[in-house]
Amino acid sequence: EIEGLTRAGRRALALGDVREAMGCFRKALLLSGGAASPRLRRACAFNLGAAYVETGKPKKGLEFLLQSQPSEGESGEHLGDLYFSIGAAHEGLQDFPEALERFGQAVGHEAAAQAGSRAGTRVQMGCCYLGMREPARAARCFLDAARTYAAAASPEAAAVALSRASGSMLQSRRFRAAEIVGVLAQCRSLCESIPDPALRGKLYNDMGLGYSQLRIFPLAAESFERALALCGGEPDRRREAALLQNLGAAHNALRSFGTALGWHRRAAALHSRSHRYLLLSALPDVSARDGALVSPIPGALGNRRAQGQCFGNLAYACSRLGNHGAAAENYLHALQAFRDSGDVQGQWQACEGLGTACFRLGDPQKAIGHYKEAL
Numbered sequence: 001e002i003e004g005l006t007r008a009g010r011r012a013l014a015l016g017d018v019r020e021a022m023g024c025f026r027k028a029l030l031l032s033g034g035a036a037s038p039r040l041r042r043a044c045a046f047n048l049g050a051a052y053v054e055t056g057k058p059k060k061g062l063e064f065l066l067q068s069q070p071s072e073g074e075s076g077e078h079l080g081d082l083y084f085s086i087g088a089a090h091e092g093l094q095d096f097p098e099a100l101e102r103f104g105q106a107v108g109h110e111a112a113a114q115a116g117s118r119a120g121t122r123v124q125m126g127c128c129y130l131g132m133r134e135p136a137r138a139a140r141c142f143l144d145a146a147r148t149y150a151a152a153a154s155p156e157a158a159a160v161a162l163s164r165a166s167g168s169m170l171q172s173r174r175f176r177a178a179e180i181v182g183v184l185a186q187c188r189s190l191c192e193s194i195p196d197p198a199l200r201g202k203l204y205n206d207m208g209l210g211y212s213q214l215r216i217f218p219l220a221a222e223s224f225e226r227a228l229a230l231c232g233g234e235p236d237r238r239r240e241a242a243l244l245q246n247l248g249a250a251h252n253a254l255r256s257f258g259t260a261l262g263w264h265r266r267a268a269a270l271h272s273r274s275h276r277y278l279l280l281s282a283l284p285d286v287s288a289r290d291g292a293l294v295s296p297i298p299g300a301l302g303n304r305r306a307q308g309q310c311f312g313n314l315a316y317a318c319s320r321l322g323n324h325g326a327a328a329e330n331y332l333h334a335l336q337a338f339r340d341s342g343d344v345q346g347q348w349q350a351c352e353g354l355g356t357a358c359f360r361l362g363d364p365q366k367a368i369g370h371y372k373e374a375l
Contacts, residue, residue, distance in 0.1 A: 158190055252313060258321065
């Protein structure tokens, strides 16, 4: 009966039926209390504890996982899985040093196990280092995981690990640009063999953001275009809106202002139809005059702010093409959008752009007023 409940719990968990899974694992643990085998009780405690961790309850999960540890001097099977789950529980509790210790123990017991398990543990260690604000060490963990995944012929997992590594390398500022470019190139080559279009599109977008931070805008624009081609069938158009905005910003940086206009207009129009569109603000290493590059994230202010960024980018492209009247009009649209969303930085940038446009249109007094408002 215990084995049947365990199998049923695992099936339910795989199907996303958390309540059913937890019920099965609890019943199995209760029944194991009357069994003569302490090993069986530990196995049931492990299943329940791991399920709690997986469903976002690390504190409760840790309680059962600790009960599933073998007694001193007793040989324990599947210790790698146990240490990994305990590490995941500590990670969920944001006790990153303890989590790293447990993940390290898991790696030691996975020496003869599948490569994918070792690589997955290294990924979790990288996440812990990010939580501890040590991106350089995180990058090395992700790179190690990528090598292991590649050796195990898992291109999707290897590409994701490389993408995370490049982001951590950029964040740490301890790696040479050539090293980061090499990692992005590896990720790019693996993308061709990934069948899942959604994953491939996300990776191309992440690569585009990486190339943008490195100011390699031709490859950034190419990456964004590839990502855009892969998101056409998505019902949620937030990713498409972000990519259109990223493409416009990249072409601004390339001084391809005529091309940029089309992307900016499409992005602004799409934002006007999107609801609660969520964005990341301008990247710190990309000039705001080149345009704000974005990617979908949870939280933030919504589509009105995004629309303001698009209008600002569009206004800048118009000004560089000598159409200062259109620039002024779009800066006004941007200013109103930033006021609506409470974006103070966007407001002063739009006011500064308005001042420049008015000065070019021969109205210095109005320009001075806008510059004062920007100050």
